[in-house]
Amino acid sequence: MxxxxxxxxxxxxWLVALILIIPFAIICTLDGPKEQAAYAEAAKKIQMERGR
Incomplete structure (x- = not known):
């Protein structure tokens, strides 16, 4: 074993496993437009709070 x-x-x-896993990992970590907009909005809120 x-x-x-x-x-x-x-x-x-191991090579076959990496070839199969790497594209899946890349696709799963990509964010769509909704997530990107939510991150941008959260970043703006944080910047506004720190500016006070």
Whole structure:
């Protein structure tokens, strides 16, 4: 079992896993326009509160 998890002995398996995981991770971390607008609005509110 540990042999299968060793990246030096099973580098093809690790490579396939990374190829499958990296695009999914990139797509999931991208925010849509609604989230970006909410972040911008929150940042403006914080700046206004600090300016007082």
């Amino acid at each position: 540990l042999y299968e998890l060793n990246p030096l002995k099973n580098w093809r398996g």
